Amino acid sequence: MNIRPSLPMFAAVAALSLGVVACTPAEQQEAETSAAVAADEAADAAAVAGNAIERGAAEAGEVIEGGAAKAARAVEEASADAARELEENQAEAAAQGRPGATDPATGERVE
Numbered sequence: 001m002n003i004r005p006s007l008p009m010f011a012a013v014a015a016l017s018l019g020v021v022a023c024t025p026a027e028q029q030e031a032e033t034s035a036a037v038a039a040d041e042a043a044d045a046a047a048v049a050g051n052a053i054e055r056g057a058a059e060a061g062e063v064i065e066g067g068a069a070k071a072a073r074a075v076e077e078a079s080a081d082a083a084r085e086l087e088e089n090q091a092e093a094a095a096q097g098r099p100g101a102t103d104p105a106t107g108e109r110v111e
Helices: 007-022 025-095
Strands: none
C-alpha cells in the first residue's frame, strides 16, 4: 500500500503539533488530574457493578437451589409412589400365584 502525503494530512499533523505545543504545564496537569479522577470514577462504577452482579448471582443461586430441592422432593415422592404401587402389584400377583411374582412380605418368588 502506497501512502502519498496530502495537504489534509499535513494540516492534521500541524494541528496536532500545535495543540501539543500549546498545552501549558498547568493544562497538562489539569488533564492528568481529570484522567485520574475519571479512572477513579470508573473503578468505583466497576465495583458497584461487581457488587450488583454478585448479589444477582447469589439470588439466582438461591432460586436455582430452591427449584432443585423442590424437584428432588417431587422425584422422591414419585419414586416412593411407584415403589408402593410395585409392591402392591407384586403382592397381588403373588397372591394370585402368577409365575415370576415375588411376595414383598416374604420375599418368596412364585414359580
